[in-house]
Amino acid sequence: MELEGELHNHNHNHNLLQDQTQPLLERSLLDELKESQTSTPQNDNENAAEDWSRCFHWDSRADDIRFNTFGLSSYRANQREIINAVMSGRDVLVIMAAGGGKSLCYQLPAVLRDGITLVVSPLLSLIQDQVMGLKALGIPAHVLTSTTCKEDEKVIYKALDRGIGALKILYVTPEKISKSKRFMSKLEKCYHGGRLSLVAIDEAHCCSQWAHDFRPDFKDLGILKIQFPNIPVAVLTATATYKVQMDLIEILHIPKCVKFVSTVNRPNLFYKIHDKSSIGKCVVDEIADFIKGSYPNNESGIVYCLSKKECEKVAKDLHDRGISADFYHEGMDVVSREKVHLRWKKSKLQVIVGTVTFGMGIDKPDVRFVIHHSLSESLETYYQGSGRAGSDGLPSECVLYYRPGDVPRQSSMVFYENCGLQNLYDMVRYCQSKRICRRSAFLHHFGETAQDCNGMCDNCAYGFEIKEVDCSYVTTVIISLLQQIQEIDQKTTMLQLVDRFMSKIKELGGSEESASDLKREEIEQLVIQLIVDCILKEEFQHTAYSTNAYVTLGPLWKQVLDGKRRVNLEIHTNHQVGSNNSTDKGAKRKRTSRLEKKLDDLRSEISSQHGGIFPHSVLSLQHMSLLNTHKPTSLDKLEKLIGKVRTEKYGAQIMHAIEECFNFESSDSDQEFDLNKTPKKKGTHPSQMHQDSGVSTSEFKVPATIPDDRIFDWIDSNIVAK
Numbered sequence: 001m002e003l004e005g006e007l008h009n010h011n012h013n014h015n016l017l018q019d020q021t022q023p024l025l026e027r028s029l030l031d032e033l034k035e036s037q038t039s040t041p042q043n044d045n046e047n048a049a050e051d052w053s054r055c056f057h058w059d060s061r062a063d064d065i066r067f068n069t070f071g072l073s074s075y076r077a078n079q080r081e082i083i084n085a086v087m088s089g090r091d092v093l094v095i096m097a098a099g100g101g102k103s104l105c106y107q108l109p110a111v112l113r114d115g116i117t118l119v120v121s122p123l124l125s126l127i128q129d130q131v132m133g134l135k136a137l138g139i140p141a142h143v144l145t146s147t148t149c150k151e152d153e154k155v156i157y158k159a160l161d162r163g164i165g166a167l168k169i170l171y172v173t174p175e176k177i178s179k180s181k182r183f184m185s186k187l188e189k190c191y192h193g194g195r196l197s198l199v200a201i202d203e204a205h206c207c208s209q210w211a212h213d214f215r216p217d218f219k220d221l222g223i224l225k226i227q228f229p230n231i232p233v234a235v236l237t238a239t240a241t242y243k244v245q246m247d248l249i250e251i252l253h254i255p256k257c258v259k260f261v262s263t264v265n266r267p268n269l270f271y272k273i274h275d276k277s278s279i280g281k282c283v284v285d286e287i288a289d290f291i292k293g294s295y296p297n298n299e300s301g302i303v304y305c306l307s308k309k310e311c312e313k314v315a316k317d318l319h320d321r322g323i324s325a326d327f328y329h330e331g332m333d334v335v336s337r338e339k340v341h342l343r344w345k346k347s348k349l350q351v352i353v354g355t356v357t358f359g360m361g362i363d364k365p366d367v368r369f370v371i372h373h374s375l376s377e378s379l380e381t382y383y384q385g386s387g388r389a390g391s392d393g394l395p396s397e398c399v400l401y402y403r404p405g406d407v408p409r410q411s412s413m414v415f416y417e418n419c420g421l422q423n424l425y426d427m428v429r430y431c432q433s434k435r436i437c438r439r440s441a442f443l444h445h446f447g448e449t450a451q452d453c454n455g456m457c458d459n460c461a462y463g464f465e466i467k468e469v470d471c472s473y474v475t476t477v478i479i480s481l482l483q484q485i486q487e488i489d490q491k492t493t494m495l496q497l498v499d500r501f502m503s504k505i506k507e508l509g510g511s512e513e514s515a516s517d518l519k520r521e522e523i524e525q526l527v528i529q530l531i532v533d534c535i536l537k538e539e540f541q542h543t544a545y546s547t548n549a550y551v552t553l554g555p556l557w558k559q560v561l562d563g564k565r566r567v568n569l570e571i572h573t574n575h576q577v578g579s580n581n582s583t584d585k586g587a588k589r590k591r592t593s594r595l596e597k598k599l600d601d602l603r604s605e606i607s608s609q610h611g612g613i614f615p616h617s618v619l620s621l622q623h624m625s626l627l628n629t630h631k632p633t634s635l636d637k638l639e640k641l642i643g644k645v646r647t648e649k650y651g652a653q654i655m656h657a658i659e660e661c662f663n664f665e666s667s668d669s670d671q672e673f674d675l676n677k678t679p680k681k682k683g684t685h686p687s688q689m690h691q692d693s694g695v696s697t698s699e700f701k702v703p704a705t706i707p708d709d710r711i712f713d714w715i716d717s718n719i720v721a722k
């Protein structure tokens with residue numbers, strides 16, 4: 001046993017060292033790879049590192065499409081460079097945080113290049129979202145699946161076969177590539193006719209068995225580069241460790257790809273771990289109170305649960321507490337699932353309660369909160385799920401309800417997976433830590449250097465005083481309890497062990513050190529800490545219906561018994577240090593102005609008038625905030641704020657809404673203003689009048705001094721980038 005302990009200790013240190021050097025090694029390998037890629041370009045600039053941010057001859061056309069078609073006033077980080085690499089005919093591997101704007105990186109080149117772009121994406125619901133959004137922008141996009149009607153199929157095949165019709169972007173699921181010979185032969189015709197312009201593989205991590213959403217059909221997508229070697233392939237995903245990235249390059253046959261790895265940091269997300277009650281009813285009460293208190297205006301959110309049954313129960317319980325919530329899981333038929341998804345997407349349902357399968361690539365930009373009802377199986381899964389919040393760049397919250405008792409439940413589900421327990425224990429460390437910045441934990445996990453959290457996680461924001469309690473003695477009591485249990489050939493679960501410990505402490509009269517001072521929850525926390533630190537370990541046993549997790553002695557127990565290793569537990573003292581901002585930055589609510597409310601109603605109305613397109617396809621929150629601040633007085637001015645396509649489609653209705661609202665407000669404030677004339681109050685910009693009147697309380701108020709054509713830049717650098 002001692003030798004085992006020593007050996008494990010050695011391995012543990014070795015692993016730690018490896019953990020620390022791995023990101024460095026990966027970074028240097030990445031740099032080397034980047035250099036080797038850029039030194040073997042397929043153009044004239046042999047050996048010259050390509051600068052993707054320089055000027056290209058398509059710049060002005062690209063800018064025009066970005067603004068007038070997509071309604072975006074500037075590019076986000078890396079978007080322009082990626083688009084330039086794709087436009088130059090290069091394969092690209094894009095790793096960009098959830099909500100970072102990967103779609104534009106292939107949708108804009110798709111519009112800009114002649115011919116048809118093929119997009120492979122894993123989920124039908126996700127594809128339908130994208131196609132609906134593109135159609136609303138006037139871009140001819142289609143989806144081809146087994147459920148596509150004959151008429152649409154004809155249109156698509158005509159376009160592929162003979163270049164007839166206006167198809168620009170065709171979405172398919174991977175199964176179409178691996179299973180439909182007919183489709184592949186049409187695609188070949190399209191390629192040989194010079195009409196295939198780009199292949200995009202979205203959510204590409206599904207190709208790798210090392211990633212969390214592995215999909216076997218994705219493995220066959222390598223065929224695309226083999227069959228269409230001259231067509232650039234854009235491979236995109238939100239999370240991919242170095243191992244997954246290498247896997248993608250190999251599986252998809254893109255050894256010369258240009259890699260764009262953006263930071264995983266999401267500065268607008270507030271991360272928080274919430275202590276979870278051991279009573280189920282209380283947990284739902286707390287979640288309901290949180291939603292009602294922080295999001296009283298029907299702001300959208302997601303609650304993630306571990307099982308289908310739990311989703312249904314939590315959705316019902318939330319509903320019973322007055323929250324419009326419904327469940328979504330893979331056990332439902334496609335139609336009911338889609339119904340729930342659409343109601344939520346159109347903000348007719350506030351909360352969707354789903355399993356992890358809900359959310360991949362879902363483009364709902366205004367998700368204000370993501371709650372995890374239970375522990376996630378890995379940091380990667382948690383990052384991906386919580387990343388569904390705030391893709392519009394506005395402050396949003398990610399809250400995980402944690403209790404140690406949830407660990408055995410998760411571990412018995414993942415222990416047989418490759419690195420399953422290791423990944424879970426990383427997640428547990430994240431939840432149990434009361435000091436380490438949550439943001440830094442993510443950045444470290446994905447091999448990035450630390451960045452300023454700006455008080456956007458509980459550990460950085462609250463400044464609770466933390467006491468380190470020496471639990472070495474308590475640990476020896478736990479170890480001796482386990483020895484006794486093992487001697488009589490019995491097994492114990494984590495919760496049973498804590499029960500036994502509590503009675504033992506009573507027996508001992510609570511005299512020893514501070515053992516009796518620890519609350520039950522703290523002892524649970526300690527046992528879990530001992531497990532992730534290898535002093536104890538989990539063992540698993542299958543029964544006919546489930547797998548049980550038991551606690552036994554781990555490789556390092558003797559070191560504690562011999563006094564060679566101290567055990568400290570971090571505990572909150574309930575005392576908040578100094579006057580550190582105690583309010584959640586993420587929970588700070590923006591009051592909506594009258595005009596924003598009016599525009600919000602208008603976009604819902606327009607969305608139902610136009611066959612149920614999504615409200616944000618009509619106007620995004622940023623658009624509404626801009627209109628609120630700048631109150632355009634003509635269609636020309638409106639176009640400068642929201643682009644040509646939206647102005648042509650909805651301009652008249654938007655102007656009418658502004659006029660109505662402004663007349664109403666100006667009568668309130670005794671100021672005369674006619675939209676078609678200059679304001680009578682000399683020298684006052686309408687937005688200034690608005691701000692002066694104190695009506696607008698937008699958190700992201702754009703200063704009226706910012707010229708119209710710089711507004712989006714201002715938002716991106718002052719809101720999105722912060």
Ligand SMILES: Nc1ncnc2c1ncn2[C@@H]1O[C@H](COP(=O)(O)OP(=O)(O)OP(=O)(O)O)[C@@H](O)[C@H]1O
Nearest residue numbers: 074075076098099100101102103238361363365391
């Ligand atoms: N340059 C930009 N300026 C402002 N908003 C943008 C920009 N690019 C994209 N967006 C918006 O950001 C949101 C998220 O974009 P998108 O769906 O492409 O993200 P993603 O990276 O694919 O995320 P996911 O990993 O969740 O699929 C969308 O609402 C999109 O309109």
Ligand SMILES: [Mg+2]
Nearest residue numbers: 102103202361
């Ligand atoms: Mg996406």
